[in-house]
Amino acid sequence: MPGTNLTREEAQQRAKLLSVDSYEIELDLSGAQEGGTYPSVTTVRFQSAEAGAETFIDLVAPAVHEVVLNGKALDVAAVFRDSRIALAHLAAGANELRVVADCAYTNTGEGLHRFVDPVDEQAYLYTQFEVPDARRVFASFEQPDLKATFRFTVTAPEGWTVISNSPTPAAPADHVWRFEPTPRISTYITALIVGPYHAVHSSYEGKDGQSVPLGIYCRPSLAEFLDADAIFDVTRQGFDWFQEKFAYDYPFAKYDQLFVPEFNAGAMENAGAVTIRDQYVFRSKVTDAAYETRAETILHELAHMWFGDLVTMEWWNDLWLNESFATYTSIACQAYAEGSKWPHAWTTFANSMKTWAYRQDQLPSTHPIMADIRDLDDVLVNFDGITYAKGASVLKQLVAYVGMDAFFKGVQAYFKAHAFGNTRLSDLLGALEETSGRDLTAWSKAWLETAGINILRPEVKLDADGNVVSLAVLQEAPELPAGAKGEPTLRPHRIAIGCYDLQDGRLVRTSRIELDIDGARTEVSFPQGTPRPAVFLLNDDDLSYAKVRLDEESLRTVTAHIGDFTESLPRALCWASAWDMTRDGELATRDYLALVLSGIGKESDIGVVQSLHRQVKLAVDLYADPAWRDQGLATWTEAALEHLRAAEPGSDHQLAWARAFAATARTEGQLTYLSALLDGSAELKGLAVDTELRWAFLERLVATGVAGEPAIAAELERDKTAAGERHAATARAARPTAEAKAEAWASVVEGDSLPNAVQEAMIGGFVQIDQRELLAPYTAKYFAAVKEVWATRSHEIAQQIAVGLYPSLQVSEETLAATDAWLASAEPNAALRRLVSESRAGVERALEAQAADAAAAGA
Numbered sequence: 001m002p003g004t005n006l007t008r009e010e011a012q013q014r015a016k017l018l019s020v021d022s023y024e025i026e027l028d029l030s031g032a033q034e035g036g037t038y039p040s041v042t043t044v045r046f047q048s049a050e051a052g053a054e055t056f057i058d059l060v061a062p063a064v065h066e067v068v069l070n071g072k073a074l075d076v077a078a079v080f081r082d083s084r085i086a087l088a089h090l091a092a093g094a095n096e097l098r099v100v101a102d103c104a105y106t107n108t109g110e111g112l113h114r115f116v117d118p119v120d121e122q123a124y125l126y127t128q129f130e131v132p133d134a135r136r137v138f139a140s141f142e143q144p145d146l147k148a149t150f151r152f153t154v155t156a157p158e159g160w161t162v163i164s165n166s167p168t169p170a171a172p173a174d175h176v177w178r179f180e181p182t183p184r185i186s187t188y189i190t191a192l193i194v195g196p197y198h199a200v201h202s203s204y205e206g207k208d209g210q211s212v213p214l215g216i217y218c219r220p221s222l223a224e225f226l227d228a229d230a231i232f233d234v235t236r237q238g239f240d241w242f243q244e245k246f247a248y249d250y251p252f253a254k255y256d257q258l259f260v261p262e263f264n265a266g267a268m269e270n271a272g273a274v275t276i277r278d279q280y281v282f283r284s285k286v287t288d289a290a291y292e293t294r295a296e297t298i299l300h301e302l303a304h305m306w307f308g309d310l311v312t313m314e315w316w317n318d319l320w321l322n323e324s325f326a327t328y329t330s331i332a333c334q335a336y337a338e339g340s341k342w343p344h345a346w347t348t349f350a351n352s353m354k355t356w357a358y359r360q361d362q363l364p365s366t367h368p369i370m371a372d373i374r375d376l377d378d379v380l381v382n383f384d385g386i387t388y389a390k391g392a393s394v395l396k397q398l399v400a401y402v403g404m405d406a407f408f409k410g411v412q413a414y415f416k417a418h419a420f421g422n423t424r425l426s427d428l429l430g431a432l433e434e435t436s437g438r439d440l441t442a443w444s445k446a447w448l449e450t451a452g453i454n455i456l457r458p459e460v461k462l463d464a465d466g467n468v469v470s471l472a473v474l475q476e477a478p479e480l481p482a483g484a485k486g487e488p489t490l491r492p493h494r495i496a497i498g499c500y501d502l503q504d505g506r507l508v509r510t511s512r513i514e515l516d517i518d519g520a521r522t523e524v525s526f527p528q529g530t531p532r533p534a535v536f537l538l539n540d541d542d543l544s545y546a547k548v549r550l551d552e553e554s555l556r557t558v559t560a561h562i563g564d565f566t567e568s569l570p571r572a573l574c575w576a577s578a579w580d581m582t583r584d585g586e587l588a589t590r591d592y593l594a595l596v597l598s599g600i601g602k603e604s605d606i607g608v609v610q611s612l613h614r615q616v617k618l619a620v621d622l623y624a625d626p627a628w629r630d631q632g633l634a635t636w637t638e639a640a641l642e643h644l645r646a647a648e649p650g651s652d653h654q655l656a657w658a659r660a661f662a663a664t665a666r667t668e669g670q671l672t673y674l675s676a677l678l679d680g681s682a683e684l685k686g687l688a689v690d691t692e693l694r695w696a697f698l699e700r701l702v703a704t705g706v707a708g709e710p711a712i713a714a715e716l717e718r719d720k721t722a723a724g725e726r727h728a729a730t731a732r733a734a735r736p737t738a739e740a741k742a743e744a745w746a747s748v749v750e751g752d753s754l755p756n757a758v759q760e761a762m763i764g765g766f767v768q769i770d771q772r773e774l775l776a777p778y779t780a781k782y783f784a785a786v787k788e789v790w791a792t793r794s795h796e797i798a799q800q801i802a803v804g805l806y807p808s809l810q811v812s813e814e815t816l817a818a819t820d821a822w823l824a825s826a827e828p829n830a831a832l833r834r835l836v837s838e839s840r841a842g843v844e845r846a847l848e849a850q851a852a853d854a855a856a857a858g859a
Contacts, residue, residue, distance in 0.1 A: 003082030004060065006132065007375040008315055011143040014055055018141065020148040021045040021094075022181065025138045028155045029194055030175070033123045035114055037062060037102040042139040044097050044148075051092035056084040058135035058142040059101060060111070066100035085139065099139040107755040108794045109264035111136025112192070115755070117261070119221035119721055124195035126260040126275055128268055131316065132376050134187040142187055145314045145422040149181040150190050163193040163217065165271045167254050182271065183252070184420045186312050191270030193258045196220065200228040204239045210249060212239070215256035218281050221721060222259070225283045231257065234295045238302040241337040242329065247412040251310045251419070257298065261722055262757035264796050265383075266297045269304030269326070276301070283723065284692035287652035289607035292334070292342045299330035306415060314422040316379040320369050321425060323383070324391025327353065328399075331392070347568040348607045350542045353389040355576055355611075358547060359583070360385030361453050363841050364483035365834045369394060370425060370448045377831040380795050393545035394447050400494040400543040401443065402436035410435040443492065450489040452480050454546045456517075458497075458536045458554070463529075471526040473497075473517045473538060475546075483837065492518045498540030498570060499533035502557070507535060507565045514543075537570055548577050559595060563602025572608055579615050582623060585848045588856030589624040592616070593632055597639055606652045613640075613660040621769045622811060623849035625857060637664045641673075649686025658687055662696045666770070671706050691719055695727040703734040703768050726761040733765030741766065741774060748801060749785050756796055763804035772809050779807040779815060783822040790832045802832060806839035811846040819843075 026041040040061070048055075060083045067074040067085055079086045085099065105114035105125070111133045115124050127137060134140045154162045154177045162168065162177040165185070169177060182190070197217040204212040214235060216228045235257070243249060252272035263277035280294045307329075308322040331353075334345035342348070360366065365384075369391050373379045399407045410432035418427060425448070429440045455476040461469040473495070477488035499511040510533060513524060535554040539546060550558060558574050565571040578595055581587035587595075596616050603609050620632040640661040647654035658677075665674045676682030677689055678697040689697070698715055701707040709732070716728045733744035744766045748759055767775070782805055790798045807815055819840040823833065 003084045004058075004132070005375050005377050006058070006142065008317075008373065011145070011315060014141065014143065015145050017049050017053055017055055017090075018146060019047045020141055020146045021047065022149045022151065023138070023140070024151045024153070026153045027137070027192070029125065030155050030157055032105070032114065032125055032194065033157060035105050035123070037104050038112075040099075040101050040103040040138050042097075042099045042101075044099075044139065044141075046095050046097070046141070046148075047093055048090040048095055049092075051090070053090045054086070054088045055090065056086050057097065057099070057139050058132070059083060059085055059099065059139040060133075060136045061101040061103045063102040064099065065102070066098070068098040070095055070097075083135070097139070101139070103137055106136070106794070107262070107753075108797050109262055109756045110794055110796055113260075113262060115261045115722070117219055117221055117722060118725060119219075120196075122196050124197065124219055124261060126193045126258065126263075127191050127270075128264065128275065129190060129270075130188045130268060131379050132188070134190060137192075140187045144186040144188060144312050144316070147184040147186050147312070147420065147422065149184055151181040152179045152190075152192060153177070154179075154192060154194065156194050160194060160196050161199065161217075163191075163197075163215070163256055163258060163273055165189075165191055165252070165273050167213065185271050185309060189269060189271045189309050189312075191268075191273040191275065193217065193260065193273065193275065197258070198223040198226070200226065202228075202232050204236050204250075204255070206239065206243060206249070212250055213254040215254070216259070217256065218259040218278055219261065222278060222281045222283065225281050226259075227282075230291075231298065234298050235302065237337050237340065238299045238330075238333055241333045242303060242306065245329070245408045245411070246306050246415055248306060248310070248415045248419070250305060252305060255302075255305075257301075262755055264756060267301045269301045269308055271305065271309045274301040279723075284690040285655060285688055287606045287610065287656055289348070289610055289652075292345070292348060292607065295342065296330050296334060296345070296348075299333050300326045303329045303333075310420060311415060311418045312422050314424050315373065316376075316382075317371055317373040318423075318425055319373070319379060319382065320371070320387045320391040321423075321428065323388045324369070324395050327388050327392035328395040344568050344605065346542055347572045347605055349392075350569060350576055351572040351605075351608050351611050353385075354393055354542070354545070355579060356385040357389035357393055357545070358385075358453060358576075358580060361390060361451070362481060363838045364481045365838050366451045366481060366484045368449050368451050368486070377829060381799070381831045381834050390545060396542070397447070397494060397544045398432075398440075398443070401492075402432060402438055402440075406436035407432065446489060446491040450491075451484060451486045452477065452488055454489075454491055454493070455549060456493070456495070456538045456546045457549045458538055458551045459521075460532060460536060460551050460553070462532055466532060467529045468526055468532050469528060471497075471524040471536070473522045473524060475517065475520055475522070481841065490519055492516060493539075493544040493546060495538060495544045495546075496540040497524065498535075498537040500535040500537060500557075500565070500570070501533050502561065502564070505561075505564060507557075507561055507570075509540070509567070509570070512540065537573065539573065540570060542569060542573060547580055548573065549581075550574075550577065559598075561599075562595065563599035568605045568608070571603065572605070575608060575612065582615075582619055583845060583849065585852035589619045589849060589853040590628060590632060590856060592619055593636060597635075601643065606656060609653060610656050613656065613663075617660075617664060619849075622809075622846040623853060625850055625854035628853065628857060633664060633666065637661070637666055637670060640664060641670065645684070649684075650688075651686070654684075654687055655693075658684075658693065659696055662693075662700050665700055666704065671701060671704055675701060675706060691723075695719070695724075695731075699727065699731045699734055699765070702731045703736060703765075703770065705736045708735065722757075726757055729758050729761040730765035733762045734768055736768070736771055736774060738774065741771075741778070745778065745781065749781075749789060749805070752793060752797075756800070759797065760800055760804070763800060767804065767809065769809060775807070776810060778805070779810055779818055782807055783818060783826075786822075786836070787826050787828055787832070790828065798832075799835065802835045803839060806836065808839055808842055811843055811850065813847070815843050816840060816847075 024043040028039040064080045165182045166179040198220045200216045202214045259278040267276040303326040307325040334342040414431040457474045459472040497513045500507045534557045582592040644657040712731045
């Protein structure tokens with residue numbers, strides 16, 4: 001439907017013509033338990049700059065019954081077409097529009113999502129409107145710069161609760177919940193969460209008598225697992241730190257956090273009513289890395305209350321400002337806030353977020369941080385590693401460049417100047433220039449308006465006695481990937497160089513140099529005649545965004561002692577560099593595996609350990625020479641089992657190794673042991689084989705043909721929950737038979753009734769790395785179906801299929817050729833072309849890495 005794809009030019013024209021005063025939205029959700037559709041009545045009051053002008057309002061609805069503009073009923077059949085209602089003959093100044101429609105509940109996580117909990121058989125609703133889906137619930141001018149106030153009136157079934165952006169009124173006798181108007185906000189951050197949710201209430205008590213009501217909600221079936229006190233603790237810490245740094249009180253009347261089912265993303269920053277995926281209510285044991293990730297999500301959304309909700313981008317090309325700022329400040333809060341449980345948060349950032357950014361920046365779809373967003377289709381596929389992780393990395397670089405105090409003083413001025421308004425990048429940079437005294441024009445052009453990564457290498461010259469004669473930093477700007485727009489760019493970097501020496505078997509930083517580098521070569525002031533350290537580590541403290549390489553002597557030391565750094569961040573930087581070299585074919589997969597096995601036993605940071613588990617498995621599966629792959633997998637699996645048995649009982653490391661072993665067990669003996677752990681005939685001291693771990697074990701046993709449908713049905717009987725149903729869907733799709741694959745494919749691709757979360761689970765089961773031959777026929781089926789899927793499904797559902805079912809496991813020239821032929825003949829739109837091209841790049845990279853690994857075997 002072209003009408004749903006609002007262009008930037010259309011938005012600019014509409015914003016020039018209109019300003020919006022208020023929405024009054026009446027929804028009758030009394031039939032939500034049964035589903036289907038619901039009545040939606042929207043009254044919107046707006047101003048027009050011209051008499052007689054024409055515009056349109058957005059609405060995605062199965063039926064429209066009434067459109068009344070300035071008291072005149074319009075012919076619905078004539079004005080409602082292609083998800084837009086045409087509005088002609090506007091009055092100069094004030095206008096009033098009333099739209100009566102039937103809108104539809106969804107099961108895709110877009111608009112008003114409806115979910116029925118199998119535990120209590122009750123329906124639970126929540127809205128998800130970013131980017132353009134408020135129009136699925138009420139008629140709206142769906143663009144971020146047409147802010148307004150919103151007054152919701154909702155009829156709900158007896159015994160249900162309704163939560164929105166404004167404080168929840170007392171439960172009404174007539175079941176009609178009447179909310180006070182919101183402040184002026186954008187359509188995409190309005191929200192409704194409706195159902196018999198379980199609630200826990202508290203408050204944040206700030207300075208000068210400030211008191212903010214806090215709420216946490218989840219389904220009753222998860223209430224026993226809800227650790228509300230821990231969530232409130234993180235939330236209050238965020239309030240303290242953000243209000244101090246932003247010098248602007250929390251801008252809304254209350255702050256609710258709602259853990260909702262079948263959520264597509266991590267969370268959503270609805271003003272005062274944040275929705276969060278309810279997998280963050282942990283019903284089984286997880287490692288501290290999971291708690292850290294949840295805390296970062298909580299803080300990320302809280303930061304959005306200022307950056308995104310209070311001050312909002314004018315158009316989606318500045319989406320990065322919202323997401324990068326929230327990411328940077330959430331990590332900074334974890335790292336610097338008094339009493340934080342995660343002062344090592346920058347280690348996690350370097351280990352996970354930045355590897356995501358580096359991967360994204362090497363795809364053919366790479367783009368400047370400040371992306372060119374031509375329309376909604378562009379932005380829907382732009383919630384990526386550049387928008388979030390590279391942007392946050394560059395903000396960290398900016399803080400190092402201007403200083404933290406100057407940075408936050410600029411942010412404070414920005415909030416005061418633009419509260420409840422819309423901005424562009426230039427507004428923020430202007431505020432930062434004012435407080436820092438630096439001209440940021442060249443910095444912005446180099447960092448925000450160009451694509452690609454730089455590589456930094458040290459050049460070390462020694463005298464005959466091994467003393468340093470000179471030290472320089474060499475900067476490279478590799479060619480951008482084929483198909484990417486732009487030119488390679490050398491950038492200014494503020495970096496630290498760490499000098500490390502071995503002391504009692506530990507790598508200790510003995511000195512640190514911080515400097516600005518620019519151009520292809522920068523000389524470093526280093527005392528001549530000083531013995532060289534064992535390791536020169538560029539970008540120590542991870543201040544900048546660049547791929548880092550080690551000189552030969554440093555590489556030898558790190559290879560032998562990577563687990564011996566006394567601090568977690570330099571270890572993480574070296575691990576990340578090794579992984580990056582593996583992906584780039586500079587380090588053979590077999591050598592990467594050997595490096596990990598040499599150092600992972602000394603790695604104390606559980607988040608790093610779990611990342612290494614994922615990276616090693618991916619490398620051996622996809623980047624290893626196929627002739628050596630089985631040997632590599634055998635080596636890794638045996639090591640995982642050894643580490644599992646040696647881990648401290650009850651520790652996070654024990655749980656992480658249990659999951660790593662379960663993901664790769666393959667021999668008869670290993671699978672027998674896994675079965676015994678599952679049925680209890682074997683026990684490992686301290687290892688609780690709880691609900692989630694049972695499913696992890698069973699899914700592997702099913703995928704390898706050891707267990708089948710009877711075991712899946714029995715496990716589902718033990719766990720008759722929504723999560724259990726998703727796990728069962730994964731396991732059934734993982735069965736190693738042609739019939740099971742055909743059944744899963746038909747459900748996902750040929751049917752269109754699966755809820756988003758079940759479809760995602762089924763795709764995860766369908767794609768099994770050990771089932772390449774079984775999946776080979778689906779390459780042709782994918783290319784035969786994907787364009788039609790994209791044209792007929794909602795964005796979230798179609799993207800799951802387009803990315804998840806691409807034949808990424810079929811690493812061959814034939815897969816590249818099939819992709820190229822499809823791209824040439826199918827003429828997909830830009831969004832689908834991007835997703836398929838990104839997947840193709842993964843196969844191409846895997847082929848290059850396999851060749852590098854094979855070459856290493858013959859060297």
